[in-house]
Amino acid sequence: xxxxxxxxxxxxxxxxxxxxxxxxxxxxxxxxxxxxxxxxxxxxxxxxxxxxxxxxxxxxxxx
Amino acid sequence: xxxxxxxxxxxxxxxxxxxxxxxxxxxxxxxxxxxxxxxxxxxxxxxxxxxxxxxxxxxxxxxxxxxxxxxxxxxxxxxxxxxxxxxxxxxxxxxxxxxxxxxxxxxxxxxxxxxxxxxxxxxxxxxxxxxxxxxxxxxxxxxxxxxxxxxxxxxxxxxxxxxxxxxxxxxxxxxxxxxxxxxxxxxxxxxxxxxxxxxxxxxxxxxxxxxxxxxxxxxxxxxxxxxxxxxxxxxxxxxxxxxxxxxxxxxxxxxxxxxxxxxxxxxxxxxxxxxxxxxxxxxxxxxxxxxxxxxxxxxxxxxxxxxxxxxxxxxxxxxxxxxxxxxxxxxxxxxxxxxxxxxxxxxxxxxxxxxxxxxxxxxxxxxxxxxxxxxxxxxxxxxxxxxxxxxxxxxxxxxxxxxxxxxxxxxxxxxxxxxxxxxxxxxxxxxxxxxxxxxxxxxxxxxxxxxxxxxxxxxxxxxxxxxxxxxxxxxxxxxxxxxxxxxxxxxxxxxxxxxxxxxxxxxxxxxxxxxxxxxxxxxxxxxxxxxxxxxxxxxxxxxxxx
Numbered sequence: 001x002x003x004x005x006x007x008x009x010x011x012x013x014x015x016x017x018x019x020x021x022x023x024x025x026x027x028x029x030x031x032x033x034x035x036x037x038x039x040x041x042x043x044x045x046x047x048x049x050x051x052x053x054x055x056x057x058x059x060x061x062x063x
Numbered sequence: 064x065x066x067x068x069x070x071x072x073x074x075x076x077x078x079x080x081x082x083x084x085x086x087x088x089x090x091x092x093x094x095x096x097x098x099x100x101x102x103x104x105x106x107x108x109x110x111x112x113x114x115x116x117x118x119x120x121x122x123x124x125x126x127x128x129x130x131x132x133x134x135x136x137x138x139x140x141x142x143x144x145x146x147x148x149x150x151x152x153x154x155x156x157x158x159x160x161x162x163x164x165x166x167x168x169x170x171x172x173x174x175x176x177x178x179x180x181x182x183x184x185x186x187x188x189x190x191x192x193x194x195x196x197x198x199x200x201x202x203x204x205x206x207x208x209x210x211x212x213x214x215x216x217x218x219x220x221x222x223x224x225x226x227x228x229x230x231x232x233x234x235x236x237x238x239x240x241x242x243x244x245x246x247x248x249x250x251x252x253x254x255x256x257x258x259x260x261x262x263x264x265x266x267x268x269x270x271x272x273x274x275x276x277x278x279x280x281x282x283x284x285x286x287x288x289x290x291x292x293x294x295x296x297x298x299x300x301x302x303x304x305x306x307x308x309x310x311x312x313x314x315x316x317x318x319x320x321x322x323x324x325x326x327x328x329x330x331x332x333x334x335x336x337x338x339x340x341x342x343x344x345x346x347x348x349x350x351x352x353x354x355x356x357x358x359x360x361x362x363x364x365x366x367x368x369x370x371x372x373x374x375x376x377x378x379x380x381x382x383x384x385x386x387x388x389x390x391x392x393x394x395x396x397x398x399x400x401x402x403x404x405x406x407x408x409x410x411x412x413x414x415x416x417x418x419x420x421x422x423x424x425x426x427x428x429x430x431x432x433x434x435x436x437x438x439x440x441x442x443x444x445x446x447x448x449x450x451x452x453x454x455x456x457x458x459x460x461x462x463x464x465x466x467x468x469x470x471x472x473x474x475x476x477x478x479x480x481x482x483x484x485x486x487x488x489x490x491x492x493x494x495x496x497x498x499x500x501x502x503x504x505x506x507x508x509x510x511x512x513x514x515x516x517x518x519x520x521x522x523x524x525x526x527x528x529x530x531x532x533x534x535x536x537x538x539x540x541x542x543x544x545x546x547x548x549x550x551x552x553x554x555x556x557x558x559x560x561x562x563x564x565x566x567x568x569x570x571x572x573x574x575x576x577x578x579x580x581x582x583x584x585x586x587x588x589x590x591x592x593x594x595x596x597x598x599x600x601x602x603x604x605x606x607x608x609x
Contacts, residue, residue, distance in 0.1 A: 034510075034512070035469055035473040036477065037510075038470060038473075038506060038507065038512060039470065041506045042470060042490065042503055045500065045501050045502070045506065046486065046490060046493060047489050047493065050485040050489035053485075053492070054239075054485050054489050057082060057087070058238055059081075059091070059189075059237075059238040059240075059244060060091055060187065060188035060242060061188075061310060062078045062186065062189045062242075062243070063245035063247065
């Protein structure tokens with residue numbers, strides 16, 4: 001997860017980048033596969049009792 | 064410094080959400096004070112525990128030129144000392160103040176100045192980190208991230224103390240149940256710019272800006288009355304076009320006008336409608352594009368093309384923009400045209416790109432980080448707007464609402480969830496949990512699914528050290544180098560308490576671009592003893608600002 005160097009950011013390479021601009025949809029499919037594996041990691045940290053966690057998350061107003 | 068620049072004195076203040084782990088009913092004011100006390104006692108060894116000095120704070124001053132009567136003000140606005148309505152001080156001279164009698168060390172600390180020049184304090188029922196003054200968008204990102212580390216370390220330190228609670232901290236702006244708390248951007252703007260021009264130029268810009276930097280939110284309506292997703296955390300809490308208040312009837316353009324600088328020259332633009340961002344590129348674009356627009360107003364005034372973008376109903380438009388995930392909804396303009404948020408943002412981007420090219424003229428591009436960032440902000444802005452139009456999902460590395468929506472949609476698809484599913488609301492909240500082991504954003508970082516602009520080493524250094532190119536340098540260094548001698552500080556002054564001196568000595572820092580490392584670095588190095596530093600300062604007016 002080394003941060004990209006500030007001066008090397010253009011263009012923005014993505015693992016799922018095709019060389020030609022893909023029609024909306026095909027790039028999206030590759031991204032779906034990537035995000036599905038991310039979901040498994042998210043499952044591991046998500047509060048097990050989501051409902052009571054969300055209900056208990058009450059803040060006072062601020063600015 | 065070149066003429067073409069995003070360079071501007073600015074800073075980000077963030078109120079964090081907080082929750083007692085296993086004890087959601089714990090008092091947030093008490094917990095906020097516990098966090099800050101733990102950090103003041105354990106988190107900054109060797110640094111001064113200087114208190115905040117309220118002398119020059121005047122939150123009731125209004126940019127439109129009048130002053131809200133204190134009796135009419137909502138009590139929550141009185142962030143300065145209500146007993147002492149900020150007198151005008153001498154701008155340039157070290158002044159003396161009577162030393163108060165011996166006071167017991169307070170058991171809790173509500174307000175502390177950090178060695179990086181930031182202010183860390185209890186604001187209402189939230190801990191707030193006000194970043195030191197920076198001058199570039201990238202530094203805004205860096206010292207904003209440093210704030211997260213200060214808060215996280217506070218909770219870690221507190222949890223190690225027997226009898227103290229474990230507190231989870233959230234860098235978001237709403238609990239989804241009617242409460243909102245702010246992430247405010249501050250920009251120093253030349254007072255010569257008419258305030259009407261600021262309102263005219265900034266209103267359509269801020270209303271549509273969430274398309275490039277909104278943090279995303281599960282739920283619609285202040286109390287999440289309707290299920291669904293929206294681009295912005297803050298949009299549903301915007302209720303007025305222009306106004307002074309920040310805690311109720313929140314306006315698109317806030318008129319609070321405490322420049323913390325020479326008020327004849329500057330105003331401070333206090334932007335209260337933005338979201339707290341995790342994605343670094345979102346913060347970078349948020350402040351970078353706004354700084355560029357202010358540059359244009361200062362140098363060229365309000366161009367016709369931007370004046371023509373006046374919205375028919377800006378408050379309603381803010382919600383329309385935030386609720387439209389397709390980015391195709393047309394907003395009514397006062398002149399009868401109907402434009403999408405993307406079209407409006409593109410107009411700003413094109414006008415600013417052209418203005419920057421024009422101002423650059425034939426000038427040789429000297430190596431200047433601000434000039435590089437100007438070009439970079441414009442290029443990224445145009446690129447993101449194009450891709451948001453073609454395939455919004457392609458912006459998931461940079462645009463926070465897109466990144467969050469991507470994982471929410473994936474979970475919805477996989478688990479067959481409707482938008483009212485508690486797991487989606489939990490994911491939204493945990494997105495901004497500062498604890499890496501609980502944070503959804505941290506999972507994306509670990510998977511290299513988001514772009515980073517600053518390294519962890521840089522962030523760690525920014526926790527301990529101030530920016531070098533603003534007065535935050537003098538403030539932070541004074542706190543770090545002279546721990547026993549700094550009695551108090553504020554944005555624009557430091558009050559020294561020197562052993563043997565007959566009185567406290569107040570050193571003004573009226574100009575945010577003075578007190579930099581270039582100005583005072585050698586002087587500080589030459590005076591490890593604060594007594595001789597003050598003797599030198601008082602011997603050669605005007606103060607440290609030479």
